[in-house]
Amino acid sequence: MARYRGSRVKVIRRLGLLPGFTSKSSNKPQNNNKQLSQYGFHLQEKQKLRYNYGISEHELIKYVKSARRKRGNSGDKLLQLLEMRLDTLLYRTGFVPTVASARQLISHGHINVNGKKVDIPGFNCSISDKIVINKEILKSLNDKNNSFSTLNCSHLVLNELNNDLTITVTNLPDIQVLGYSINILLVLEYYSGK
Incomplete structure (x- = not known):
């Protein structure tokens, strides 16, 4: 799947701050002079979700269809599915600054899940x-970036064993606590015909 490799600051200027997308910030003010149509609002919210989680259009469509099949609020189910991805869980622990850096850590084979090496970020x-996570990798990450902040991840428990750091998923993430600036209902309305 193709990932976005263009300028991240351009995207931030257009869509606003996306903490999972990049840790950079734009010096120029956000241009709010444009009047967006209803479709434009839907598209903008969908793009925020895509860029924040680093997923393609095709993957997002699959997640939306899967969330609709589950019982309960489709918006909450969609966010829970996205939050339970391995790359997002690593980002939520605060050891990596963005979802993209978590993807790189996973694809290079530095992560084990239930004793098996996993190299699929999704x-x-x-x-x-x-x-x-191997402690040597964590040490090199902490040497490069000392500005990690532990994000709100009440559904994860961190333990240090021997030379490794173990993250245990205790329950599903609480969507209200995560504090999104994304209107998930507009995303679901965008995909209502698909």
Whole structure:
């Protein structure tokens, strides 16, 4: 799947701050002079979601269809599915600054889930999964970036064992606590015909 490799600051200027997308900030003010149509608002919210989680259009469509099949609020189910991805879980722990850097860490084979090496960033974790990160990798990450902040991740428990850091998924993430600036209902309306 193709990933966005263009200028991240341009996207931030257009869509606003997306913490999972980049840790950079724009010096120029956001241009709010344009009047967006209803379709434009829907598209903008969908793009925020895509860029924040680093997923393609095709992947997002699959997640929306899967969320609609589940019982309960489709918007909450969609966000829970996206939050239970391995790359997002690593980002939520605060050891990597963005979802893209979590994807790189996973694709290079530095992560084990339940004792097996996983190199797929979109791997869907479930409750009671144990994610293990080698402590040497964490040390090199902390040497490069000292500005990590632990994000709100009440559904994750961190433990240090031997030379490894273990992250245990205890329950599903609480969507209200995550504090999104994305209107998920507009995203679902965007995909209502698909």
